[in-house]
Amino acid sequence: MGPLERRDLNAGRERLRDQVAGALRAALISGELRPGAVYSAPALAVDFGISATPVREAMLDLAGEGLVEPVRNKGFRVTAVSDRDLDQYTEIRALIEIPTVVRITRTAARADLEALRPVAEEIVRAAHDHDLIGYLESDRRFHLSLLALAGNDHLVQTVGDLRNRSRLYGLKALDASGELLPSAREHLELLDLMTAGDEAGAQVCMTRHLGHVRSLWAAG
Template sequence: MSPVPELPGIGPRENLRDRIRAALRAAIISGELEPGVVYSAPVLGTQFGVSATPVREAMLDLVKEGLVVPQPNKGFRVTEVSEEDLDNLAAVRLLIEPRAVRESVCAIPEDDFPGLRRLAQDIVDAAERGDLVGYVEADHVFHLTLLGYSRNPVLVDVVSGLRARTRLLGLTPLLQSGRLGRSAAEHHELLDFIQARDPVGAELMMHRHIGHVRGLWAGGAEGAT
């Protein structure tokens, strides 16, 4: 088993299992929990400041999502995703998300923008702290909240699953180079188009954003899809 990375402590929440699951999912997507490595629930629990039980329960949830595989008497192994798989995931997201954002532009009430701005700022703040797990989790919340305005829960569930299977191993080099903050700012740029009621601009921005997910943020070339 590999040494466990520094993970954020878990504060009091109504559903501890859900909170830990979200943090673990973000750690896997960002690469803080490494593909192919086995992690034990007791060790992760120590990092979170909780017992092994909610961590084990959260990991079992992630087994159903295909993010980890149980290893008897050892823990859970983080699944590996091929480049072909990542290409396919990005291709499906490009078919769904830009159009969904375009169609949601006129559905978002003006009074909701301060809340959406706060969610976008959470991503920027995480980047400034160098918190990759927090970055991925905040990004997840922002985009699913935005897609919620499509009033299509099936679409939101599908995108949530696609995002969970994505890997963003290029975030660490971005953080080290100081470029993660500029990438985080894209979320405010997307909101600028939406708040200006520019569906075409919002769609194009979302297309560019997903291109970064598969390219720059995944550790590949700028703009690859």
């Protein structure tokens, strides 16, 4: 449980329950916690170096999102995601994100778009350093912050939920194959097109990027 052991949990900055939930989501997405496997709150708490209560509360939060399911007297089982699920999640994301990116390209202030460049660079840096957890966190922050420029909080929440549910178990294999860095650089490409006001180019880039998410990441 390597990534969990390295998490810096500080109750003074954020509720411990929320920090644990964030760490568990990252471990789910990266494949550190495997589909179908059952994990107990006390065992995970040992990895975090904390009591079992906030871990159990965090797992209940994830159960509410459909990421895990309670198993009586044992803990929580990580829910599996089928190819059909992934196809449907990707289709919904495409229906939402592609036209939204085009609209943001047309309406957003260039300064607001440029403010996302450091996050896009974080994604590339994390991919270069093989920092999978850092990659996932920066990638999520970039996409949801970009969509937030459309001014629709419910849209952002919906896409965030879809991202959680379409956990990308092939990330380690993608990194090992050398495909992670090119995927990371697409964020900078998209940002360049958007800041240039190239709506058609942004649409093509976003369509390609979501296709990579499904075909490369999930298939990995």
